[in-house]
Amino acid sequence: MRVATWNVNSVKARLGHLCGFLSSAAPDVLLLQEIKCQDADFPRLEVEAAGYRVEVRGQKSYNGVAILSRHPIEVTADRLPGDPSDEQARYLEARVAGVRVASIYLPNGNPVGTPKFDYKLAWFARLEARARELLATEEPVVLGGDYNVIPEAADVYDPADWTEDALWRIESRRALRRLFWLGFTDAFRALDGRPHQYSFWDYQAGRWQRNEGIRIDHLLLSPAAADRLEESGIDRGPRGLERASDHTPVWCRLS
């Protein structure tokens, strides 16, 4: 089973790229983030015509996540537990072909020192609590999405540019590490030892042309899923297209 994650930065603006990726990469499951539309505005017919079922947790203008799958989708959560007042559409979880998957759009958290950074860390704590619950099920679990965290110096072109950024702050990296200490595996890092393999390049300052990116989109595998990990990769193709998302898909294959 192949699982991919992609922050598309508006599913309506990226519909052509999305359909191209579905037909060329043909993942069994695609986890989308930043669809930037309400449920009713998701281009469902086009995606269904490509052979995929669709579950959406949308929101007007910002955020929004979805799960696309060639197999039936049984939604198990359409929001991250732990804060009923949180209205932001950043979490959708489902069971697909015996694997628990989640599409995660973790808060960016900038600027540091504002409520936005506090929200990021609080959201991370809720995710950790949910991850513990999912581990207890002993089902294979794939927590995929835009984590908005650069795990290590090898995942950024120059850490000095990111010193005060919420994506690199030690509090954010520690929060991600806590998921690793729980037993989750970074699917890409587990199989690819090369440094400086990125999943995001800013639109500004020619970052793509200069290959000055960061790796912030991750597939975290529970032990039962990691036991089945056979292959992983980052597909840079979509980032090089005209009017591309600033992120590109990350994928893995489980036996």
Add this chain to the structure above:
DNA sequence: ATGGTAGCCTTGCTA
């Protein structure tokens, strides 16, 4: 050199 781009559907916010 505090710039630069993109999408929302606003005239600013978020990233």
